Amino acid sequence: MNFPNWLELGFRIAGQELFDARFVKLLSYRQELDLRRGMLLKSITFEDGQGRRSRLRERRLVSMDDMHLGALELSLIAENWSAAVTVRSAIDGRIVNTGAKLYRKFNNRHLEPLAGTVTDEDGVYLHVRTCQSHVHVAQVARTQAFLAGQLLDVRRRVIEEPGYIGQELDVDIKQGETLVLEKVASIYTSRDHAISECGLEANKAILRAGRFDALLAGHLLAWKHIWRRFDVHIQPADHEFKMNVLMLLRLNMFHLLQTVSPNSIGLDIGIPARGWSGEAYQGHVFWDELFIFPFFNFRMPEITRSLLMYRYRRLGEARAAAAAAGYKGAMFPWQSGSNGQEETQELNLNPRSQHWVPDNSYLQRHVGSAVAFNVWQYFQVTHDIEFLH
Structure with missing residues (x-):
């Protein structure tokens, strides 16, 4: 769920259209994923x-130091022009799940907006609730504008729609100047530990x-500690080998460490089949941990x-599922969700024939x-007797 x-x-x-x-x-145009520092970087030169x-x-970053914070910095340099620039910053709760083609025809709206408002002069707040599990999600985003290193104090216009809250502000820029926009967001849910109320x-x-x-x-320091513990160093035996194996390994390690990290310790979560990178498996937990745990052990x-x-x-x-199927012991589901019951559909839509067919994958x-x-x-790695008990 997005x-x-x-x-x-x-x-x-x-006064032109929003930049696209x-x-x-x-x-x-250059876009870069900085694996060492856990940042997404982008650099564009364009002409309108x-x-x-x-x-x-x-x-752009999602803090590894504080899992509740994300931050975005945007710098606009006027190379050959002077004009007024209108900035729009918002939180959009109208987001839908359309990443999986197979499920696009079904209900893809999973968020119910509850509240949206301005906080202080430079922030916006949006509170939503998930439709099925009724988990509350609160986000606050603060946007600040800087010119020549100075924080700008400018009047803002509020843009408010159901499930959407934003602000617009105007800044005059002269040729050669750089407008820096900093956006910091906090995200809490009603399932977070040690909180009063997520908003x-x-x-x-x-x-x-x-x-x-x-x-x-703080983010860089956290990643430095992580890479010190998780990084690998290898060298191909054949110096003629051209593939950058080390980079490929680190890319996959980075993807895994974004999904599961020291911030995951103590949370009631499993490992979704595609991490946080896609919707195709609906966030369900299969058996992929079999391939992942040796890396962490x-x-x-x-x-x-x-x-x-x-x-x-x-x-x-799992014990109830085994008993229902006529077995002793425990039978964990092929697709597990929030409460551990079998989430596999009884029927599945064949995307080619457009016919509903039985989904027998639960028999795995x-x-x-x-x-x-x-x-x-x-246990073999840690000798953690307490856990076995």
Whole structure:
């Protein structure tokens, strides 16, 4: 399920349409995923229909130091023009799930908007609730504008629609100047630990959060500690070998560490089949941990232990499933969700024939064997007798 999108941060030059890379002349475009620092970087040089040439630099992160914070920095450099720039910053709770083609015909709206308002002068707040599980999600986003290093104090216009809350502000830029926009967002849910109410915590987190560079410093330090423990160093035996194996390994490690990290310890979560990168498996937990736990067992077994607790807490549901099928013991589901029951559909839509056919994948009853194997492998590495008990 997609949460509300706090990343919306756009601009228009001299009253034109909001910037869209598809409708300008691109002179250069570079996008980079910085694996070492856990950042998405973007650099664009473009020219609009009136011949105005601009450079755009973006830095984006989700904090590894504080899992409730994300930050975005956008720098706009006016190369050959002077004009008024209108900035729009918002949180969009109208987001839908359309990433999986197979499910696009079904209900893809899973969020119910509850509240949206302005906080202080530079922030917006959106509160939604998931339709089925009634989990509350609160987000607060603070947007600040800087010119020549100085924070701008400008009047803002509120843009409010059901499930959407934003602000617009106008800034005059002269040729050669750089407008820097910093957006910091906090995200809390009603399932977070040690909170009173998720909206209150999200607002409090923004009040305490520093500027982009301050958040970046803590984020970089957290990633430095992680890579010190998880990084690998290999060299191909054949020096003629051209493939960058080390980069490919680190890319996959980064993808995994974004899904499961030290921040996951103590949370009641499993590992979705595609991590957080797609909707095709609807966030369900299969048996992929079989391939993932060895990576953590020898580097940070505390993560493995915490994730194994996801299965342990759902042991009662697994025992009930086994009894219903006429077996003793426990039978973990092929697709597991929030409470551990079998989430596999009885029927599935064949995308080619458009016919509904039985979905018998729930008969893949080897997940229990994988769970037992994972527990034993964890014990062999850690000798954690307490966990076995």
